[in-house]
Amino acid sequence: MSGGSQSSLREGREAAAVARPLRWAGLSVAGLLLGGLLACSNDPYPQADADRKVYYTALREAPRTLDPAEAYNVTAHAITGNVYDTLLEYHYLKRPYTLIPGLAEAVPEAEPQPDGGVIYRFRLREGLLFAPDPAFALGGEGRTTREVVAADVAFQLMRLADPEENSPVVDPFSNIAGFREFQQALVAAREADPELASLPPHEQYARVGGIEGVRVLGSHDLEIALSGPYPQILYWFALEFSTPVPWEAVAWYDGVTRDRFDDHPVGTGPYRLTEYDKQFRVILEANPNWYGVQNPEWKAPGAVYPSEGEPGDAEAGLLPPDVVGQPLPFIERIEFRREKESIPTFNKFLQGYYDASGIVKESFDKIVQNDRLSPEMAERGIELSKSIKPTIFYLGVNMNDELLGHPAGERGRLLRQAISHAVDEEQWIELFVNGRGIPAQSPVPPGLFGYEPEYENPARVYDPDRARKLLAEAGYPEGIDPETGKPLRINFDSYATSSAQLLQEQFIADALRAVGLDVRIDATTYNQFQGKVQDGRYQMFFWGWSADYPDPENFYFLLTCDMRRAESGGPNYTNFCDPEFDELFARMRVRDNDEERLAVMREMRELLERERPWIEIHHPETYGLTHAWLKHRKSFGISFPMTKYQDLDVAKRAELRRAWNEPITWPAWALAGVAIAVVVPGIRTFFRERQ
Amino acid sequence: MEAHVFSNLAVVVLLALGAATVVFVRRNRLWSEALAELWRRRRFSVLVVGLYVLIALLDSIAWVGGTGANGASIEAFEARSVIDRLFAGTRESSYSAPLADHAFYGGKPLEAPGTHLLGTDILGRDVLHRTLKGARVALLIGGVTTLIAIPLALLFGVTAGYFGGRLDDAVFFVMSTLASIPGLLLLIALIMALGKGTWQVCLALGVTGWVGLSRVVRGETLKLRELDYVQAARALGVSELRIVVRHVIPNLMHLVIITFVLMFSGLVLSEAILAWLGIGVDGSWGQMIDQARDELSRVPVVWWNLTAAAAALFGLLLAVNFVGDALRDILDPRTLREDG
Secondary structure, rough: OOOOOOOHHHHHHHHHEEEEEEHHHHHHHHHHHHHHHHHOOOOOOOHHOEEEEEEEEOOOOOOOOOOOOOOOOOHHHHHHHHOOOOOEEEEEOOOOEEEEEEEEOOOOEEEEOOOOOOEEEEEEEOOOOOOOOHHHHHHHOOOOEEEEOOOHHHHHHHHHOOOOHHOOOOHHOOOOEEEEEEEEHHHHHHHHOOOHOOHHHHHHHHHHHOOOOOOOOOEEEEEEOOOOOOOHHHHHHHOOHOOOOOOOHHHHOOOOOEHHHHHHOOOOOOEEEEEEOOOOOEEEEOOOOOOOHHHHHHHOOOOOOOOOOOOOOOOOOOOOOOHHHHHHHHEEEEEEEEEEOOOHHHHHHHHHOEEEEEOOOOHHHHHHOOOOOOOOHHHOEEEEEEEEEEEEEEEEEEEOOOOHHHHHHHHHHHHHHHHHHOOHHHHHHHHHHOEEEEEEEOOOOOOOOOOOOOOOHHHHHHOOOHHHHHHOOOOHHHHHHHOEEOOOOOEEEOOOOOOOHHHHHHHHHHHHOOOOOOEEEEEEEEHHHHHHHHHOOEEEEEEEEOOOOOOOOOHHHHHOOEEEHHHHHOOOOOOOOHHHHHHHHHHHHHOOOOHHHHHHHHHHHHHHHHHOOOEEEEEEEEEEOOOOEEEOOOOOOOOOOOOEEEEOOOOHHHHHHHHOOOOOOOHHHHHHHHHHHHHHHHHHHHHHHHH | OOOOHHHHHHHHHHHHHHHHHHHHHHHHHHHHHHHHHHHHOOHHHHHHHHHHHHHHHHHHHHEEEOOOOOOOOHHHOOEEEEEHHHHOOOOOOOOOOOOOOOOOOOEEEEEOOOOOOOOOOOOOEEOOOOOOOHHHHHHHHHHHHHHHHHHHHHHHHHHHHHOOHHHHHHHHHHHHHHOOOOOOHHHHHHHHHOOOOOOHHHHHHHHHOOOOHHHHHHHHHHHHOOHHHHHHHHOOOOHHHHHHHHHHHHHHHHHHHHHHHOOOHHHHHHHHHHHHHOOOOOHHHHHHHOOOOEEEEEHOOOOOHHHHHHHHHHHHHHHHHHHHHHHHHHHHHHHHHHHO
């Protein structure tokens, strides 16, 4: 480089003089950066938490609300289920699902009344405290908590009835005497007196007068009166909807000057919410006021590790002698981290930064091979747990259809039976859900009362020859409609949104075509499908149902006359209606789980074997992955966070995380080498030419 | 009318049109020279396109009954095309690899071992069969859509360009508005409104696809209407409609043909994207690719479905583009001048 003018030459010389120290500074900064790069780790959590029992899990999307009157999805329940304890709970290990007392001292017995109603008496434990919260200052200066009383449960039940809360579970709770009347009275009172609406909810409810069937007798006794038998109500007292809620919290967190109550739960559970950053993380810390911590001597069933489970639990390591009877919770903190993408989340699980995970569909075959963990995963000590969800997928027939439904009488029945024999559900499960599921024999999935593993539905045996014979009996030999001389035409109404879904429906259509029925897939969008259902212009469809609570009633009600889509807009999409079935259902619905109930359910099952409004396909199975350090975890099927029963081996976790996340440094060194090889001669040339 | 009768009639009409075109081209020196040039330059591509057309035509000729049908199945009562008949009785129960003699999972022996050149898909259907059937769907989408889009483009382009003034403003406003809506969004909205199905997809693609050609046509018409022979015709008192039909449109034909060919490949590709969104046409290559999406993550990998559909799609589009480019070089006067 040759300097042009005098001045630029001088400047150049000065620059060179300054550049010498600068150069060293630059090199040392680069060195520091490089050093920092090599020393850094990919651990997303602070070092200080490394030896604490913190359970890490991913949060896909922050729930819209944590208000126990409204929250009704899996993500919300993962938080509310830990923060709010309920009067009753589910046994951690037993299947079928069994209720145990939670905040209540015992599971109440139904007490039938002469007027046809039923009464349940709950007695709350004494000395229960709410988690510490500034809201309790409303009840007296400087207070941070108070005792849980029966009125808190009554208050929450009134909130469920309040139309402003928009609770999704008004229907089941309407079985409580006076529930609807309270709802109407509240609306009427608000209309009559606009002043009322500005008061805090508990004062409004007090003015209206409460629900007739919810009787608070003293501070710890609660009487729930139902207008008729509804044994399933107990399951609703095991859900957060009926948890005690302090009126102070609802009045305090009004969403105007402070947080909304939706974002600030105050409960009685084993954990309490201490940080709620929807974009980053949610933290639950062990609740110091929880009855299990305050009164370990009670050995309450919901506060100690259970001593018995279902057969096989002991072998599976779910009943270790040193843990049985120990006070809960073991894990001191639950940390949810916001994760938007499934594959990075799963990679963090593989690196050991999440303790448990589902299986992403994309990599299912890499993780599970021949129904077992792949050797690579097993080597890491990852465990695979399977649980069958209380869900059913089925092929439904529109029973109002002229050809296939009730109007066709015996002919339609034979046709439905033929269809039932023509679909090979085992092949279906193999092809479309990677074998993750079991063939459904009846509407009732495993884990529920009345599911009998040895029962095989004779109508669900895959037997194309039998199907052809039934077709002939129905008057369609070889599937030929004698009127037209052509194969019988049936529409399969599809609302598939993906090609993969369409393939599933194509499979069913092909199976029916193989026995001689001309099944055409009528593919529309979901909205158009709903339109067809509205007008009754549909014949066959594919549908599924997931249990709200583990009672067979929640499945059989889908086939009752009252729930018919065409009549009442209910979820009975088949429009199946059979007085005999309804009569059996009415008997089954109100019985406790005993031999007689089982006998009634068998009768219903038999009726469905004959009638076939549903052609049951499968109950899906969920596969979960856990690391070896997460101890005595049993998957639960329904969405209850059973975190308090689980434990972590923190030392093992730290060790394995280190081993799995060895920084690979050679690329950095190689890169640095290349950089030096390129930059140093360049700098030297630059300065040489300057001079 | 039954679908297959309609399809057979369409084949007859297409063949008649093809014959008429041949006669026309033979009589017309300009066109026959141009096509001779095309044949000289892109012999192979023209043959490939011809092969696809042949397969599509064979798949369009269908009739009921005849040999090869499995008696117990309803196939005997359905119209099956020539292609279907070639593959009769080759159904398996699920995946099998190309030319394998046992099932891909479970290892059970196949019904027709060693006959599946490209294997079978998840439902046991022969992949080669499905791939060949895809040709008809692709040509149908490309053809029908261009037949919707080109008249629209000509109508609007010529009216705007020839008559000008307020009419031009109005047409141009419509075109600009359509062009400013993201194409894919408009497509999805249209299909949601019209419903699923081949004709609906073609209509949606046609309605969204005419703007580009229309602009070119308008520009060209603006130029043409000032030319001497148009002025002369006008001075002689020839009616406007006659001028447009006699002098303007014939001089736009080279543009139309070039755009037709180039648009064609774009449309087939658009359908593949729609299939990805779950609103494509049944039986298309796009749908095959979409269905094969999960197959790549299977262990061991199921690659033949995706590969077959992608190769078929690629082959057609490449050949059509080669032909289109050559046609542009030959027909467009500007490039012609540069050449010679």
